[in-house]
Amino acid sequence: MKFNRTLLAVIVIAIFSFACFDDADDNGIFTSEINNFVWKGLNVIYLYKDNVPNLANDRFSNNEDYGSYLNSFSAPEELFESLIYQRQSVDKFSWIVDDYIALEQSLSGVFTSNGMEYTLFLQPNSSTALIGVVRLVLPNSDADNKGLKRGDMFNAINGTPLTNTNSRSLLAASEYILNLATYNNNGTPESTDDTVDSTTESISLSKLTYSENPIFKSEILSVDGENVGYLMYNGFTNEYDSQLNEAFGTFLANNVQHLVLDLRYNPGGSVNTAILLSSMITGQNTGEVFSSEQWNSEFQTAFENENPELLINRFTNNNNGNPLNSLNLQKVYILATKRSASASEQVINSLDPYIDVIHIGENTYGKYQASLTIYDSQNFGREGANPNHSYAMQPLVLKSLNSVGHTDYDNGLIPDIPLSENYTNLGVLGDENETLLAAALADIASETGRIVEIQAKSKNNLILVKDSNSLEHINHDMYIEKELPKDLINRILFEQD
Secondary structure, three states: OOOOHHHHHHHHHHHOOOOEEEOOOOOEEEHHHHHHHHHHHHHHHOOOHHHOHHHOOOOOOOHHHHHHHHHOOOOHHHHHHHOOOOOOOOOOOOEEEOOHHHHHHHHOOEEEEOOEEEEEEEOOOOOOEEEEEEEEEOOOOHHHHOOOOOOOEEEEEOOEEOEOOOHHHHHHOOEEEEEEEEEEOOOOOOOOOOEEEEEEEEEEEEOEEEEOOOEEEEEEEEEOOEEEEEEEEOOEOHHHHHHHHHHHHHHHHOOOOEEEEEOOOOOOEEHHHHHHHHHHHOOOOOOOEEEEEEOOHHHHHHHHHHOHHHHEEEOOOEEOOEEOOOOOOOEEEEEEOOOOOOHHHHHHHHHOOOOEEEEEEOOOOOOOEEEOOEEOOOOOOOOOOOOOOOOEEEOEEEEEEOOOOOOOOOOOOOOOEEOOOOOOOOOOOOOOOOHHHHHHHHHHOOOHHHHHHHHHHOOOOOEEEEEHHHHOOHHHOEEOOOOOOHHHHHHHHHHHO
8 A cells, every 4th residue: 555544534634624524413524534434444354355446455646646535425325335346246235334323232132123024025916016924023012012913914004005116115114004904815726816905904013122032932842752942043142142041951951852943034143142052052062163264365364374263263162151051962953044144044054064954944045244343443443433423334354164164155055845934824933833843843753745745835926025124234144243353453554554
């Protein structure tokens, strides 16, 4: 790099003082000051830095050249997007926020929600009209308190019919009236005569601050006299790690011999929690490689030269000194669908070399990269963050590989038992007759004929358009919480100057 970052902030602010705006706290600051943070952070740590010419260390010949470049962007978000590598196909996941407090709350499972998770489909014989199906209602949320149930359907918001073009704006509102509907197959197996019929029922929903316990359901079932643990786990949130360990303690105390882990709606989260969960499933692999990390070329080389162990995540037998309740299983059943992403996929991928993982459902989402929260501080950590603004970035910083090097599963992980939910008849989560769980229990009982029968009944003619996950950044994230060595970052910055 042919310019000096030490003088950069002062020079940029002095030269481009006209590029000033107010942040969320009404403190006048310079666009170029935040733009400097955006470029510098991505230049140092972004996974795809080597693929973005404008992030090259020798991109600028002097400070003035760099300052002019920064000031050509009217907002930090504009600069950030210009530096993302192949947004539509490769990096669909990095993002920037102007309020890192809200970001931190989201990562800890605290967010604004009415408690309704849904999927949108095209209505039969239409290319524009949509029908929404409630797939999950969060406990003690506004939707739960108002009596909304899994399987409920809706075709309008505030009396306005849902379409491809208006669904995002209508459902993004903080308050709205959900107009319910029913699906009518008219008693025939064909879908050509199916209709969506409006009802007179409606439910008013409000989005409130909600703290989600990812342990949605934990039960013990019986198959042929053997105990089967069933755990529906909806997010890798480290604030609930102790509760997760308690759930496995209950499984252990009840001599659970089989485990069905339901990740069908789990969009991911903390890598550390993924390690803990996998270690609770096994227990016999303590110290073995759970996953390894691949960073951009500069970080990768620095890690390998100075401390390659920092690139390895290992199975463990404790959480901050507290023993884990591990089942020592040689086989696990994992229910996963297109909505199972990042840390959910990491659990499947990282367990696979060690035990028999029976994946029931659909191809998963296909996200093997992890992100890290980057603040405007000397070493990009929370401590010492610039008090003049509250911007932060959540860029992809690494790819996750299992112990045999498997990664880059862009099309998702392929199920062993292909099976889709029937959205016109979803069933009750945790019920032994619910489609995906029933298939797992049938396999445990070696009832292959039963599995074929379940697959035949799960045919779904509805065409998926989008779901509630697509409205939230956090819902496809896998993030690391490790603190990067300050000396490593300082050395990389020094060598680039």
